[in-house]
Amino acid sequence: MTNLMRKTGLAAALLMGFAAQASALSLNGAGSTFIYPLASKWFYSYQEATGVEINYQSIGSGAGIQQLTAQTVDFGASDAPMTADQMEKAGGGTIHIPATMGAVAVVYNVDGIDTGLKLNGDVLAQIFLGTITNWNDKAIAELNSDLSLPDAKITVVHRADGSGTTFIFTDYLTKVSTAWAGQVGQGTAVKWPAGVGGKGNEAVAGVVRGVKGSIGYVEFAYAAQNKMTVAKMKNRDGKFITPSIDAVTAAAAGALRRMPADFRVSFTNAAGEDSYPICGFTWILVRPRFEDHAKGEAFVKFLNWAMDDGQKMAPSLNYAPLPASLVEKIKAKIATIQY
Amino acid sequence: MSAFQYKVEPRRARMDKLMRGLCWGAVCLAILPLLSLLYMVISKGWHRLDLDFFIHLPRPVGIAGGGLANAVVGSIELVGLASLFGMPIGIAAGIYLAEFNSTRFAKSVRFSADVLSGVPSIVTGIFAYQLVVAPLHGFSALAGGFALGLMMIPLIARITEEVVRLVPIGLREAALALGIPRWKTIVPVVVRTAASGIATGLLLAATRAASETAPLLFTAFNNQFWPSSPMQPTASLTVQIFTYAISPYDEWQDMAWTGALVLLLMVLAASLASRLTMSRNRPMQL
Amino acid sequence: MPLVLDPPKNAAGQALPVGPLSSTKKRRATGDQVFHGLVAGSAGTIPLIAVAMLALLGVASMECFRTQGLAFFLKQDWDPVHGSYGMLAFAYGTLASSLIALLIAGPVGVGIALAITEFTHPKVRELAAWLVETLSAIPSVIFGLWGMFVLAPLMRSHIEPLLTRIPGPFFREAGTGLSLLSAGLVVSIMILPTVMAVCREVFNAIPVSMRESAMALGSTRWESVRLAVLAPSMPGIIGALILAMGRALGETMAVTMVIGNRAEISSNLLAPSDSLASAIANQFTEATTSGHLSALAALGFVLFLITMILNMAAQGLVWLVKRRVGA
Numbered sequence: 010m011t012n013l014m015r016k017t018g019l020a021a022a023l024l025m026g027f028a029a030q031a032s033a034l035s036l037n038g039a040g041s042t043f044i045y046p047l048a049s050k051w052f053y054s055y056q057e058a059t060g061v062e063i064n065y066q067s068i069g070s071g072a073g074i075q076q077l078t079a080q081t082v083d084f085g086a087s088d089a090p091m092t093a094d095q096m097e098k099a100g101g102g103t104i105h106i107p108a109t110m111g112a113v114a115v116v117y118n119v120d121g122i123d124t125g126l127k128l129n130g131d132v133l134a135q136i137f138l139g140t141i142t143n144w145n146d147k148a149i150a151e152l153n154s155d156l157s158l159p160d161a162k163i164t165v166v167h168r169a170d171g172s173g174t175t176f177i178f179t180d181y182l183t184k185v186s187t188a189w190a191g192q193v194g195q196g197t198a199v200k201w202p203a204g205v206g207g208k209g210n211e212a213v214a215g216v217v218r219g220v221k222g223s224i225g226y227v228e229f230a231y232a233a234q235n236k237m238t239v240a241k242m243k244n245r246d247g248k249f250i251t252p253s254i255d256a257v258t259a260a261a262a263g264a265l266r267r268m269p270a271d272f273r274v275s276f277t278n279a280a281g282e283d284s285y286p287i288c289g290f291t292w293i294l295v296r297p298r299f300e301d302h303a304k305g306e307a308f309v310k311f312l313n314w315a316m317d318d319g320q321k322m323a324p325s326l327n328y329a330p331l332p333a334s335l336v337e338k339i340k341a342k343i344a345t346i347q348y
Numbered sequence: 349m350s351a352f353q354y355k356v357e358p359r360r361a362r363m364d365k366l367m368r369g370l371c372w373g374a375v376c377l378a379i380l381p382l383l384s385l386l387y388m389v390i391s392k393g394w395h396r397l398d399l400d401f402f403i404h405l406p407r408p409v410g411i412a413g414g415g416l417a418n419a420v421v422g423s424i425e426l427v428g429l430a431s432l433f434g435m436p437i438g439i440a441a442g443i444y445l446a447e448f449n450s451t452r453f454a455k456s457v458r459f460s461a462d463v464l465s466g467v468p469s470i471v472t473g474i475f476a477y478q479l480v481v482a483p484l485h486g487f488s489a490l491a492g493g494f495a496l497g498l499m500m501i502p503l504i505a506r507i508t509e510e511v512v513r514l515v516p517i518g519l520r521e522a523a524l525a526l527g528i529p530r531w532k533t534i535v536p537v538v539v540r541t542a543a544s545g546i547a548t549g550l551l552l553a554a555t556r557a558a559s560e561t562a563p564l565l566f567t568a569f570n571n572q573f574w575p576s577s578p579m580q581p582t583a584s585l586t587v588q589i590f591t592y593a594i595s596p597y598d599e600w601q602d603m604a605w606t607g608a609l610v611l612l613l614m615v616l617a618a619s620l621a622s623r624l625t626m627s628r629n630r631p632m633q634l
Numbered sequence: 635m636p637l638v639l640d641p642p643k644n645a646a647g648q649a650l651p652v653g654p655l656s657s658t659k660k661r662r663a664t665g666d667q668v669f670h671g672l673v674a675g676s677a678g679t680i681p682l683i684a685v686a687m688l689a690l691l692g693v694a695s696m697e698c699f700r701t702q703g704l705a706f707f708l709k710q711d712w713d714p715v716h717g718s719y720g721m722l723a724f725a726y727g728t729l730a731s732s733l734i735a736l737l738i739a740g741p742v743g744v745g746i747a748l749a750i751t752e753f754t755h756p757k758v759r760e761l762a763a764w765l766v767e768t769l770s771a772i773p774s775v776i777f778g779l780w781g782m783f784v785l786a787p788l789m790r791s792h793i794e795p796l797l798t799r800i801p802g803p804f805f806r807e808a809g810t811g812l813s814l815l816s817a818g819l820v821v822s823i824m825i826l827p828t829v830m831a832v833c834r835e836v837f838n839a840i841p842v843s844m845r846e847s848a849m850a851l852g853s854t855r856w857e858s859v860r861l862a863v864l865a866p867s868m869p870g871i872i873g874a875l876i877l878a879m880g881r882a883l884g885e886t887m888a889v890t891m892v893i894g895n896r897a898e899i900s901s902n903l904l905a906p907s908d909s910l911a912s913a914i915a916n917q918f919t920e921a922t923t924s925g926h927l928s929a930l931a932a933l934g935f936v937l938f939l940i941t942m943i944l945n946m947a948a949q950g951l952v953w954l955v956k957r958r959v960g961a
Contacts, residue, residue, distance in 0.1 A: 035573070037581060038486070046597060050408035052572065064569045064581060067591060069919030080485050094923070145409060164810060169895030169912075171920025179670040194715035205810050205906045206895025208916065209594035212782055212812075219787055220810050234597060364854035368753055374745030375762065378830075380822050382769050383778050389772075440676035448674070457677045459945060460684040466880030466941035467687065468911035470918065475687050501839060502680060503877070507832065510873055513841035531669035545835045552770060552831055558775035562886055562915060568870055590775050590887075608776045612869045 017235020027054060034307055035062040040073020040086030043173050043228060044291040047109055048326050051319050055151045061307050063210075070173045071197060077103070077294055083304060085294040089197060090273035105272045105292040106312060108318075110261055112229035112288040113178050113269045115240040118143055118217050122238075127152045129243035130185025130278070130286065136224060137165055139203030144218040144222060152243075159222075160163065165204025166216045171197040174210070177289040178226050181277035185286075198334060229257075229288075230327035245278050245317050248322030255286035257329035265335060272342070287328075296345040305348020312343045323325060387613075393609030396602045401610070402599035406572050406588070409597045415606050418574050422489070423611070425575055426568055427558045429493025429619060434557075437548060441501065441545075442508025447534055449513070458509070461502035472498050473563030481533040481567060489575060489582035490570025499552040511542045548614030555615045561586040585611045654770035682804075688938055694931030697924060698926075708931060712913075713919045714921070716769065721936050723897040727907040728937065732882040734818025734903075735825055740875055742822075743829025750830075751837040752859050765832060767954040770827035778891030781820040786811030786892055794904055803901040812894035814907040820888050825878040832877060836870030837863050861906060868955045874950045883941050886911040 013119050030053045045067035057159040065086070068076075073085035082137045086108065095105050115133065117126060128136075132148045136142040141148060145158040179195040191329040207213040210231040217237070224240075229252045232239050241249040250256050263281030267275060278286045293312070299305025316339060320330040330340070356364075400415045407414030439460070445454050476495035481487055515538045523533040539546070564570070569581035570588060585607050592604035667895075699706060702719055750762045764911030792809030797805040840863055848858035864871075894906020895916065910933045921927045 023530075033573075035576075035580075037569070040570070042594075045408055045591070046600075047593060048570065050410070052406045053411070056573075062573050064573060065579075066572050068565055068569075071920035072918070079482060081481055081487060092923075093644060166810075169419070169890065170916040173920075195713045198714050198715035198917045198926070200711070200715065201896075204896075205812055206908075207782075207812070208778075208891050210960075211594050216810055216812065217784055223810075229642060243866070356852075360854050360857065367856040367859075368749075371745040371749035371753060372868055373748050374742040377742055378746055378769070378823075378826055379765065381780075382765065384681075384784060385772060385776065386768075388780055388784060389776060406831075437676045437679055440673045444673035444677040445930075448670070453674070456678070457680050459942075459949065460681040462876050462945045462948075463938070463941050464680065464684050464687075464880075465877060466883040468886045468914060468934070468937065470886055470911065470915050471687065471691070471884075471937075474918075474934075475690055478690060500684060501683070505677070505680060506873070507835075508878060510832065511835055511839070514836070516869075529665050533668050534669070536667065537748075541896040548831055548835060552828070555770050559770075559774065561775050563701060565919075573826050586775060589773065593775065593779055595884055611773060619768075620762065632941040 015044075033060055033062050034303060035064060035300060036083040036304055036308060037081075038063065038065040038073075038084040038293075039068050039076045039082045040174050040294070041070045041088045041291050042067040043088050043111055044086050044109060044328075045071075046230065047323060047326050049313060050322055050326065054322070055311055055314060056086060057309075059307075061311070063308075069171065069197075070176075071171060074099070074294065079297070083295075083299075084308065086291060086295060088289060088291050089176040090292065091140045091294065092273070100296065102297040104295050104297055104342065106295065107272050107290045107331060108293045108315060108336065108341060109255075109291050109323055110257050110288060110331065111291065111327075112257045112285050112329070113174055113181075113226050114229045114232040114237070114252045115224065115226050115242065115287075116214065116232055116237045117222055117224040117240055118238065120161065120221055122156055122158070125153075125156065125240060125281045126238075126240040127243065127249045128240050129319050130181065133242070134189040137161055137182065137201070137203065138165070138186075138192065140188075157221030157269070162221040163221040164216075164220050165201075165218075166213050166223050167201050167204050167206055168213060168226075169206030173197065173289075173291070174226065175199070175230050176285060177275070180275050180289070180326075181287045187283045227254065233327045242286050243281050244284050244285070246281075246282050248282055250283065250284050250285045252287075254324055254327065254329045256283055257288045258332055260284035260286070260288050260333065261290075261329070261334045265332065268335070268338070272339070295346060297345075304346050305346065309346050309348065310344060312346075313340065316343070317339055350501055364416045377464070381472065388610050389605060389612060391607035392602070393607070394476060395605040397609060401603075401606055406603075409599060411444070413597075413604065415581075416588055416610070418423045418571065419583040419585045419588040419607065420610060422568070423558060423573050423585040425489055425582060426496060426564070426584055427577075429489060429578065430496035430500055430557045431550075431554060432503060433493060433497035434462050434553065436599070437497075438504025438553070439508050439546060439550075441505035442549075443534060443539065445505060445509040446512035447538075449509075449586040453507075460582060461505050464498075464502040464504070468562070469560050470562035470565075471532070473566045476563065477566040484579075486579070487567060487569035487581040489568050489580065492564050492582060493578075495563040495567045496557040499560065499563065502556050503553040503556065507552065508542075508546050511545030511549065513532075514536060516543050516546075555619070558611065558615055559586060561590050573609055621627060636698065646938050655922050662771075681751040688935075691935040691938060692938035695928055695935045697702045697928035698932040701925065707928075707936075710897060710899055714917070714923070714929075717923075717925050719925075719932070721910070721933055723899050724898045724908055724910045724933060725936060725940065727817075727882060727893065727909040728911065728940065730814055730907070731817040731821060731893065731909055732841070732879060734815065734925060735821035735882045736875065736879055737870060739878060740827050743874070743878070744833055745921050746826075746830045747833035747837055748859060748863070751834055751861065753855065763830075769823065770831070774824065774887040777820055777824055777888040781816060782812075782890035785816055785820065789813070789816055789904075797904065804903045807904060809902075809906060810894065811905045812892055812906055813904045815894065815903040816888045817893040817907070817909070818903075820892055821882050822833055824885060824888060825881050827879060828878045831866070831873050833871055836867045836874070840866060843915075843959035853950050863868045871930065872952050872955060876945065879944065879948070880941065882943070883937065886910055886915045890915055898937075910934070910940075 048065045070087035076082045077085035144161045176197045182189040183195045211225045211227045217223045243249050243253050259281050260279040263279040263284050264276035316336050325332045400413045403417050404415030420526045443478045475494050480491035523537045564587050571583045575582045589607040592600040640685050710723040711718050711720045794808040843864040845858050848862040890912035895908050896906035897908045914930050919954050
C-alpha cells in the first residue's frame, strides 16, 4: 500500500505540476461563508464567460481579513466591516465593495404555532439574555394576542462558531436593547448568556427542528431553502415584517440616505415601512492598489460584471440584489482601484 | 486449536465464558456505530455517485452535473506529498527509538512524539501556515502536504518503535553472530520481520492524514479548479465535504455525502490492497 | 618465539589492515555511524517540531497572559466583546470528554483486540480487523455529522430520559443531546481503531508457545490469555492508550459538532460544554482583534501543557507497571 500510495501520489503531483493550466489567469480570495453560494455561482459563470479562474474559499470573514492582511490572497469577503485597527494593519485604505445583502431569520419550534409568531427587538433580546424563559411570558403574549402560547420552556440556540451571521444578529440586538448592549455587545463571537451552541446553520437548524420550544437564528437563505418556520420581526416603523428579499432591499434603500462614502456601515434596524430589521451587507475587500497589473485589471472587470450580471443571479439563491442607486455609487468606487 | 477435554472447576469455566463473551460484546459494541455510520454515509451518498462526480469540477447551485473530481485528485496528491515527507522520517525515528532506546535523547523523542500526537490538527495547520504559507505569501499543496506529514510522523514513529522492539533479541544476536555490522542487522533483518506491523502504522497514519480537514484549511486552502501545481491551492475531499455539508443547499449536501462515501471507499481500497500485497511476516517463534 | 608474518599486501603493495577486531570495528564504525546519524537526526526532528510549536504558541499567547494575568487559568469567563478570557471551562471540557472516551475505548478496544487475536478462527481475523480499521478511515467531519444527526437525537429522545433516573450529580437534567457525554461517546468511537490496532500488534507478537505453556498447565482460554498475553503486554497496552489519549485530547471537528459549545463547568454530563480544541477551531477563523487571537493561542498553549503533563503521568505509570511485571 505504502509504495503504491506513494507512487500514485508522486505521479499525480508530477502530472498536475505539468498540466497545461499555466495559460489561465487565476486569483484567490477568502472570507465570508454567507456569500459562498452566490460567489461560487458568480465565479463559475465568470470562468465560463471569460476563462479567468477566481478561486474563492469560505473560511470565515475574520480569516478573510487576516489573509488579505498577510497578502496570501488577492481579495477578501466579510460580513462585518473592518475596524480602524484592522485597516491599519492591512496597510490602510482597504476598499469595501458591497457585493450583496442578506438577512438573518429567527426560527422557532413551538407546539401548535406553525406560522405567524411576532416578536420585537426588546423581547428577542430578553429571550437570548435568558430573562424571558417561558413561551407564555406576558411580553410575548402581548405581541401575539391572536395566538395561544403554550406553557413551555424556551431553549435558546445560537451559533457556536464565530460568524458574520452572529455579527449581524448581535449588532441588531445591541441597537434595540440597552440591556443587551451593556451585558453582551456585538461581534462575530460573543459571550452568550443563555442557550446551547451549534456549529453552522445546519446544527442550529437541527436543534431547533428537534427540540420543542426552541428558538434560534440562521441565514435567511438557509431558512428559505429548508422551509423553516420564521418569526415576523417588528421594524423601526412599527410594522411586523417576514424576512424576504424585497424586505432586505427596502432596508438597504432606507439606509441609503446616510451611506458613508466608504460603504462601511451596518443597516440593521433600518428605517422604512417594508424594511426587515435584521440584515446586512457582505463586502468584497481589496487593497487600494493591485501589485499585479493583469490580475488587477481582471478583477476590476469582474467587479463591474458582478454589479450588473452578478446581481441578476442573486434572487434565485435567496440573496437580495443591491438597489440600483447604490450600484452607481459602488461602480464609481470600483473605478478608483489602481493596478 | 482443538478443545481440551478435561474438567475445569465451574467457577473458572464461568469466568472463561464471561470474559470471552465480554470480548465479543465489545466487538458488537464497536460494530453497531460503524454500521450506523456506514448506513448513513451510503444511503445519503449513493445517489450522486455517478460518472459526473469523477470527471467534473464543482458547479454552483442550480447547475446540474457537478462533481468533485479535482478534490479526489487533490486528496491523493496531498496524502502522497505527506507520505513522501512523513514516512522516511517517521520510520527512521521509530527505528532509532527501538534500537537505541535507553538514551535520554530517546526518552525525550518518545515523549515529544506522544505530545505531538495530541496536538489539535488545527494547531498543526497554523504552524505549517507560519512556516510555509506566510513566507511564500500563498497557499499551496506543498504546505498542505507538510502539515499532514507533520501529523503522520509521531504516529508512524511510535508504532514503528513498538513493533520493531518486539522482534526477538535472538534474531538480532544471530545476525550479529554472523559478523554483520549493526546497521545491516537492523535494516534488512529486523525491519523486514516487523514489516507488517510497520505497514499497519503507515496505513493508520495515512488514513488519518486523508481524513483531516482542519490542517488543510490554512495550508492547501482549497480550489474550485484543477490542481495546476504543488505551489497552488489544492482541493481536497475533506475540506470540500466540510464546506458543502454545512451549506444550506440540498444538492451540495448530497455531494458532501457522496464525497464522504468516495473518501471511505478510497481508503478501504488502499487498506485492502495493502493486506493482499504485503505478506504476513510474523516474528520467529522461539 | 611468536610467529611473525608479513602482513598481506594489496595490488599496489600497501599493507592491508589485519586483525579481526580492529578491521571490522572500523568498517562497522562508518556504516553504523552514518546509520546512527540518519536515524538519530530523523528522531531529532520530533522534539524539534514540538519545541517549535510550543514556542510559536507561547509567543502568540504573550499578549493574553499579559492582559489577563494569572486569572486566565482560574476563571470560566469567555467574553471576546469585553476582552475577558479564561480557560477553565474549556480545560474541563477537554479533560472530561477525553476521560469518558478513554474509559469506554480502553476496555472495548482491548476486548476487541483479544477477540480478534485469541478467540477467532484465523480466517475471520483479517475480516474482523479490517472492519474495525474501517472506522479509522472515516473522516472526523463525518463523525461530527453522524453525532449531530443520529447520536444527538437518539440521546435526546431515548437515552437521556433513561439516564436521568440514575441518582447523583452526573445525570441531573436532560438536555438537547448536544452534551459532554455525547462528545465523549463520539470520541471513544474515533479512538477505538487506534487502541485496537496497536493492541493487536502487541498481542500478535507474543509467541504461541507462551499461550501453549499456559494451556499445558491446565488453564482455560481466558486464563491463558490473561497470563500469557495480557500480563506481558501491559506496557504495550498503555502505549496504545497513550496514543489514543493524545488523539482524544486534540480531536476538534467531531467534538465541536456535538458538545453544545457552552463555556460553563457543570457536573451534569448531559449539559452542554466546550473543549479547548473546539473553541480554537470555532473562533480562530472569525477572530478579528489581536486580543481574541492571542487568547485562542493561549488555549492552544494550555492544551499543549495538559498533553505534556498527562503524558508524563502516563510514562510514570508505564514505568511502575514495567517494574511490577519485570519486563
